[in-house]
Amino acid sequence: MLDELRAEVLDANLELVRRGLVIYTFGNASGVSWKHGMIVIKPSGVPYERMTPADMVVADLQGNVVEGKLRPSTDLPTHAALYRAFPSIGGVVHTHSRHATAWAQAGREIPCLGTTHADYFHGPVPATEPLTAPEIEGDYEANAGVAIVRRMEGLDPLACPACLIAGHAPFCWGKSVTEAAHNAVIVEELAAMAWITLSINPGCQPISRALRDKHHFRKHGPTATYGQK
Numbered sequence: 001m002l003d004e005l006r007a008e009v010l011d012a013n014l015e016l017v018r019r020g021l022v023i024y025t026f027g028n029a030s031g032v033s034w035k036h037g038m039i040v041i042k043p044s045g046v047p048y049e050r051m052t053p054a055d056m057v058v059a060d061l062q063g064n065v066v067e068g069k070l071r072p073s074t075d076l077p078t079h080a081a082l083y084r085a086f087p088s089i090g091g092v093v094h095t096h097s098r099h100a101t102a103w104a105q106a107g108r109e110i111p112c113l114g115t116t117h118a119d120y121f122h123g124p125v126p127a128t129e130p131l132t133a134p135e136i137e138g139d140y141e142a143n144a145g146v147a148i149v150r151r152m153e154g155l156d157p158l159a160c161p162a163c164l165i166a167g168h169a170p171f172c173w174g175k176s177v178t179e180a181a182h183n184a185v186i187v188e189e190l191a192a193m194a195w196i197t198l199s200i201n202p203g204c205q206p207i208s209r210a211l212r213d214k215h216h217f218r219k220h221g222p223t224a225t226y227g228q229k
């Protein structure tokens with residue numbers, strides 16, 4: 001089932017390795033088939049170099065495994081919570097990439113300090129509140145998804161394609177799993193740039209609304225002019 005999506009999900013997982021975002025078996029990418037109501041996700045703890053499309057695990061939107069010999073990534077409930085909340089997305093990626101994770105550990109949102117950032121995010125990369133003890137001791141992975149959804153309230157997930165979990169790391173998404181992996185690479189780059197910018201000038205402020213809107217809406221929405229028709 002879902003052979004094309006299995007191949008795309010595997011490739012997105014491998015892209016995270018190629019771009020230096022994950023070490024060992026950290027990180028996970030998934031894609032959704034809205035037509036089938038199914039999620040395809042990386043298996044848990046299998047070395048990337050040995051993974052094949054057949055190793056990908058298929059689960060329903062509640063996170064119940066439907067097909068696959070291997071156990072799914074332990075973060076499947078977080079992915080499932082994001083799909084249930086954001087019907088406009090098609091893929092989710094989680095990494096512990098160094099700079100983005102450092103911002104998450106600091107419990108700080110990444111401010112929009114330049115146009116590279118505004119090209120992808122119409123505002124800061126948000127960060128959740130720390131999870132409470134009952135949230136951690138209860139259905140932890142699902143509650144991580146709930147914390148993201150709570151923080152994203154009022155935001156368009158495609159205009160803000162990532163959120164940092166305080167004390168943990170980023171979750172990123174996109175219209176497809178390929179786009180979600182791309183956004184994870186971008187978030188890591190934005191995190192590194194913001195860190196360096198604030199090291200050079202700790203008082204640096206976010207760019208103006210005019211500059212942010214110009215760059216964001218050049219690439220996104222009905223007035224976009226970026227790229228080829």
Ligand SMILES: [Zn+2]
Binds near residue numbers: 096
């Ligand atoms: Zn994690």
